[in-house]
Amino acid sequence: MPSFTLRFLCAATVVLGFSGQAFAHAHLKSSVPADNSSVAAPSELDLTFSEELNIKFSGAKVTALDGKEVKLGDIMLMDGRKILMVPFAGTLAPGVYEVDWHVLSTDGHKTNGTYTFTVTP
Incomplete structure (x- = not known):
């Protein structure tokens, strides 16, 4: 009986390990x-x-600290469709900007997030 229990636990671990990959989402890496x-x-x-x-x-949507939305160009996918390239339509003025992104991975999972950066004078 202990041998069966051990085999069952090993099999369950393998199945759960692979199912985690099946339920993965596109996470922002950098x-x-x-x-x-x-x-x-x-x-x-x-x-x-x-x-x-x-x-x-x-x-993505980019907003200045004063709430004004930054005009963007046409987005593109690069590097095996894992990099979302979002061009700015003009030059950003110095200040703090918030990036609000949303993506759908090819496996159908949605993710989103926000971050900030500062443009120096």
């Missing part, structure tokens, strides 16, 4: 500009995710 960074005015955001994205249901 961003340029980075969270809480101070940078010269960037021309784009590069948001790198852990999984491939569906561009039709992915995007």
Whole structure:
């Protein structure tokens, strides 16, 4: 009986380990500009995710500290559809900006988040 219990526990561990991968979501791995960074005015955001994205249901909104939304260009996917590239339509003025992103991974899971960065004079 102990041998059966041990085999059952091993099998359950393997199944649960693989099911965790099946329920994975696209997590933000890195961003340029980075969270809480101070940078010269960037021309784009590069948001790198852990999984491939569906561009039709992915995007970002960038807002200045005064609440004004920043005009953005057309987003693109790069590097195996794991990097969401969001170009700015113009030059960012010095100040604090909030990035509010949302993505849909190709496996159908939605994730979102926010972070801030500062543009230096």
